[in-house]
Amino acid sequence: MIAKRHPLAALLVIPVVLALLAAGCGGGSSSSSGGGGSADEGDLTYWYWGESDAPGANKWMKQMIARYEKLHPKVHIKLVPQATDTLIGAFKTASQTKRGPDIATQWATLPVLTPAWTGATAPLSDLIPKSETDNWISTQENISQGKLWGMPQYLLGVPFVWNKQMFRAAGLDPDTPPATFDDLLAACTKLKAKGYTPIGMGNKDGYTGAWFFAIYGKSQLSSVADLQGIVTGKAKFSDPKYSGFYEQMAKLRQSGCFNDDISSLDLNQGWQLFPRKKAAMAWTTDGNALTWAKAIGAANIGVGAPPRFGNGALASYYTTTQSSSAMITSWSKHKKAAAAFLTFLHTPAALDAWYAETGVFPADKRFSASRITNPVAKQLYRLATQKSVWGENYLPPQVDQNADLPAGQLITSGSGAPSKAASLWDTVLQQWKTQHPDEYQHYQQWANG
Amino acid sequence: MWPYLFIAPALGAIGLVFVYPLVQVVRDSFYAGSTDTLTYVGTANYKNVVQDPVFRHSLLNNLKLLVTVPVMTALALLIAVMLNDRIRGWRQYQAIVFLPYILPATAIGLTFSYLLQRNGVLNTFLRDAGLGALAPDWLGSASWVVPAIGGVVVWQQLGFGVVVFTAALLALPAEVTEAARIDGAGWWQIQRRIHIPQIRRIVEFFVVLEAITVLSQVFNYVYVLTGGGPGNASSVLEFYIWKNGFSLGSVGTASTVSVILLALASVLIAIYMRLRARDAEV
Numbered sequence: 001m002i003a004k005r006h007p008l009a010a011l012l013v014i015p016v017v018l019a020l021l022a023a024g025c026g027g028g029s030s031s032s033s034g035g036g037g038s039a040d041e042g043d044l045t046y047w048y049w050g051e052s053d054a055p056g057a058n059k060w061m062k063q064m065i066a067r068y069e070k071l072h073p074k075v076h077i078k079l080v081p082q083a084t085d086t087l088i089g090a091f092k093t094a095s096q097t098k099r100g101p102d103i104a105t106q107w108a109t110l111p112v113l114t115p116a117w118t119g120a121t122a123p124l125s126d127l128i129p130k131s132e133t134d135n136w137i138s139t140q141e142n143i144s145q146g147k148l149w150g151m152p153q154y155l156l157g158v159p160f161v162w163n164k165q166m167f168r169a170a171g172l173d174p175d176t177p178p179a180t181f182d183d184l185l186a187a188c189t190k191l192k193a194k195g196y197t198p199i200g201m202g203n204k205d206g207y208t209g210a211w212f213f214a215i216y217g218k219s220q221l222s223s224v225a226d227l228q229g230i231v232t233g234k235a236k237f238s239d240p241k242y243s244g245f246y247e248q249m250a251k252l253r254q255s256g257c258f259n260d261d262i263s264s265l266d267l268n269q270g271w272q273l274f275p276r277k278k279a280a281m282a283w284t285t286d287g288n289a290l291t292w293a294k295a296i297g298a299a300n301i302g303v304g305a306p307p308r309f310g311n312g313a314l315a316s317y318y319t320t321t322q323s324s325s326a327m328i329t330s331w332s333k334h335k336k337a338a339a340a341f342l343t344f345l346h347t348p349a350a351l352d353a354w355y356a357e358t359g360v361f362p363a364d365k366r367f368s369a370s371r372i373t374n375p376v377a378k379q380l381y382r383l384a385t386q387k388s389v390w391g392e393n394y395l396p397p398q399v400d401q402n403a404d405l406p407a408g409q410l411i412t413s414g415s416g417a418p419s420k421a422a423s424l425w426d427t428v429l430q431q432w433k434t435q436h437p438d439e440y441q442h443y444q445q446w447a448n449g
Numbered sequence: 450m451w452p453y454l455f456i457a458p459a460l461g462a463i464g465l466v467f468v469y470p471l472v473q474v475v476r477d478s479f480y481a482g483s484t485d486t487l488t489y490v491g492t493a494n495y496k497n498v499v500q501d502p503v504f505r506h507s508l509l510n511n512l513k514l515l516v517t518v519p520v521m522t523a524l525a526l527l528i529a530v531m532l533n534d535r536i537r538g539w540r541q542y543q544a545i546v547f548l549p550y551i552l553p554a555t556a557i558g559l560t561f562s563y564l565l566q567r568n569g570v571l572n573t574f575l576r577d578a579g580l581g582a583l584a585p586d587w588l589g590s591a592s593w594v595v596p597a598i599g600g601v602v603v604w605q606q607l608g609f610g611v612v613v614f615t616a617a618l619l620a621l622p623a624e625v626t627e628a629a630r631i632d633g634a635g636w637w638q639i640q641r642r643i644h645i646p647q648i649r650r651i652v653e654f655f656v657v658l659e660a661i662t663v664l665s666q667v668f669n670y671v672y673v674l675t676g677g678g679p680g681n682a683s684s685v686l687e688f689y690i691w692k693n694g695f696s697l698g699s700v701g702t703a704s705t706v707s708v709i710l711l712a713l714a715s716v717l718i719a720i721y722m723r724l725r726a727r728d729a730e731v
Binding site for chain 2: 085086088089092093096118203204205206260261262263264265397398401402405406407409410412413414415416421424427431434435436437438
């Protein structure tokens, strides 16, 4: 009757009613708990990331999958390599819909723990015996509520590398790298005088800045609790104790230490300058250092701890992390099969194959250091197994992406002073607390033990 | 009754595909947290977003990119009127100018991300030609990054304008032009007084369409060329929405900015519809 008298109104009402019905039915998460299944059966999807840290990682993983499937014919694993800039976002989307992989990769600590706190992942300690996980190194990076949430595969150290030939030509001691910030500035001056680009990095994607925070953000700090204090609000990031390293980064830029195109190259592009002998120094990964040693000759590359910038207790800590961790999703219907595969990746044969393929050190006590014969690798291993902390791991992903990355870009592009970079952190931290009160609460509980 | 039943499936599809997401986005703009842990916060998201310097800067960047609209309109008109003279090879020229428009924005972004590096192809060429002063860090400088993105947008969108204006000019009655020539009108007078006024509606349509494009369809360029950097200098509203909504799971913030963007686009659409209505009255 109404439609007859008011056909236009009816025409408009129908889609709105349908939409409201759909809105009422939609939203909310679908059932999230998948079953454990059998350890020896199942189709698994593995969202994998590792190639950027360890060239050869994808090849190794494909080999391991092939081996595993041969040993366990009822298990099929589909490998889906992930991109760096969508690693967190893609899994966030999957965890919101509770659909996606059975095994996923995330960077250690907060990127692993944040989905754990929202119920998107299953605790590995419930699926893998302690006798196994006790052999894994750096598991403390992924512990929360007494449970382990991510499996380490390798150790990623951040050595400082220098070109000995260029050092020699510039009148610097090729066997003595800069030990302090002032030494680094002095080395930059001499290298520039010789026409060399002192430091070759790329910060278009923000990751040089993020690494600077990881390596030097702890320079004036006493403990990990200080790092967590930035996030919980016990301290303001704009306090020079926390943000002072941006002054040093700005000085390096103003002194012309960085390559002049650092802001238009991403990290991987910037890293190409050192092996092409277009830059004399860089901060890089263990895997890259070994590859570059082959490129320019092991006798021409120096590797060591980064120059020390501060006097806090953590200033002497090396910067190592497991970097990426493997997690089992809560919606996976084959958790036991996933756990069995992850355990397989830590068998001695798998660890040896990993090292042979990538040259990056496995995060497992059962890996024998005697297998490391390369002299450069031995130096890197000594560094990687020192006491260490990777500050960036303690940042919630939103703070890392919206503050850590762009703040460093402000410095390297010259478009913002260190105070502006620090202010960005304070703003983003406040935004994160407002937009994710649940995450903030979990973080506080975790930080308070 | 039967007519409405016949169109009900189409209306249902529109409701589900268009109206439902719209309702959901508006609803989510009043909530904070991730999708599975939403908390009602009223208008707090709107207040927080307006106070966020990155949002304000993103909006400003979109407004700056609006400058590309008169630039590409003028360039497209100029090229179209030249091609309309049926110069030799005009069809080939038209195809060449149109080619960027059919290329995927991602591929264009990737290519230009290499071309526009500080020591990339463009700057190397400029320096070799003794024009080093014109070779800034296009993508790494906060001052130049938005004009660089604008330049890429103009390069790609120009071809569409040329094709649209050329088609409109070709459809004009030849007698009017002939009469003007007989009366002694020069080339420029013909274009300015006769051709362009006659295709005014097409030009208005193009301007509004491109204004909406630079407001809401430049994400690909920003994402691939700069990732919003350096230091959020090239962030635009779409990128802000993507980063918060998809990358970081801040659904409330992303939805809030989506509603604001919709409002801005609606203003442009309303202007266009008003212009059309005015023309219909005339």
